[in-house]
Amino acid sequence: MSVIFNYGMPGLIALLPSALRTRLVALAVPLRYRDKQHIQSRGDRTQGLSIIQSGAVCFGKVDSEGRFMTAAVFEAGQCYGEFTLFAGLPRTHDGYAEGDTVISYVSKARFDQLLDEEPSLGRIYNSLLTIRMHYLLEWLDDLRRYPLKYRLGKTLLMMQAEAGTGRIDITQGALGEIMGVSRVAVAKVLADYRRRGFVRVVYGGLEIADEAALRDWLGTFAAVESIAPLVPLFPALGQG
Amino acid sequence: MSVIFNYGMPGLIALLPSALRTRLVALAVPLRYRDKQHIQSRGDRTQGLSIIQSGAVCFGKVDSEGRFMTAAVFEAGQCYGEFTLFAGLPRTHDGYAEGDTVISYVSKARFDQLLDEEPSLGRIYNSLLTIRMHYLLEWLDDLRRYPLKYRLGKTLLMMQAEAGTGRIDITQGALGEIMGVSRVAVAKVLADYRRRGFVRVVYGGLEIADEAALRDWLGTFAAVESIAPLVPLFPALGQG
């Protein structure tokens, strides 16, 4: 049930015109993290913008029983830290690297200065935040309305579109974490998909065996409009 | 399960310095709607900013069975239409007036011009969108983690804080719609609260009988930090 901020959703990198991107990155310090390395804690007071150059960052919180619950995964091209930049909040989530990860970090002071010099940066941020809000609301709506056997199929189609290849390398446990459900629930749905001939499950991943059939079947739950990458939904954001 | 964009969350009106507020409202056309009157449809192409002066607007979508599902309720002081302003999207939700409602409507052309003349407006919008995102994520987190008997209590406390008085005038059906659950589920929780002495249920509403006890009991589920109005959470946004 965590939001994956990717799958065709444009990130800051994609939205910035290249000149501005160059200036912004020039202000940044590169930070390197190894897989699973801790990046930030809920409550931290560091203020600044982080841009993910490679790898991914997993955000979440520890619940009262001490278990980590994923809220969102941000992949390369996405940025985070707006809460500290625009609302003066402390970090609201714990974050760790998902795979070896490189981050460009821009301090709040430097970011604010660039924001003064380049009003277009503010505009772009308005767009970015709006897009995220839209994406979040769509995803939330799916969550309310549709059962796992719809949401998982939709997610798999998006993953495949993102990956390009037919093979999706992810364990059922990780899938469960992303969808916010247990491994068992994922396995049940995949068993059903397997019987229907939609997927082939292999050790440590799966393949979409019949994409068209899966897409059709998902269509019986809901219009599958938004399974396509999201970019075409944002006509205002042609190039970046 | 719909988001109520209020309960101490600052809206555009609260964030704008008064001079800018005056300028913005001067650009607006007032629109009046009666209770339950239709305001917009998903897919509409009108672009502009709407500021709720009084009343409230309920947003949602019709699902495949034709039932309306509420996604969010915006109250006086809040604005909407950012998706059309910043991302060029058509309206993503149906909207209708909840109570007699007056809206200040600013066309995209006029808004864009003001945005050019007043860079601070863009900054304020960055803050506003950030706050909303934060609020949404918090709320989503509650939704994942905690059962209705926690969420409903928290919502009632917020409603009471907002209303000021002890009496909360809302039917159980409407409560269910807000919480995104059935009326029966609400009634079950309220029956339990009644037995525990937290609330008194009356026709068409309820009263918090023992706020301290309710708050304590909710504290056994989770730290109740965010039940207080949200404004103090945003130190960067002192005055507006």
Added chain:
DNA sequence: CCCAAACTGTAAACCGGTTTACATTCTTAT
């Protein structure tokens, strides 16, 4: 004043997820 409409209370059957448990299969390191 009374009836219709709106609202509340509660029960029963159901459903989609959870947790726990355990057997099985696949991979990798030694």
Added chain:
DNA sequence: ATAAGAATGTAAACCGGTTTACAGTTTGGG
């Protein structure tokens, strides 16, 4: 080659919600 670890498959008991149903209560309009 094999043992250990990781991942999958599946079943059972459980739980928090849903839907449906119906009876009882309150309110407001004619």
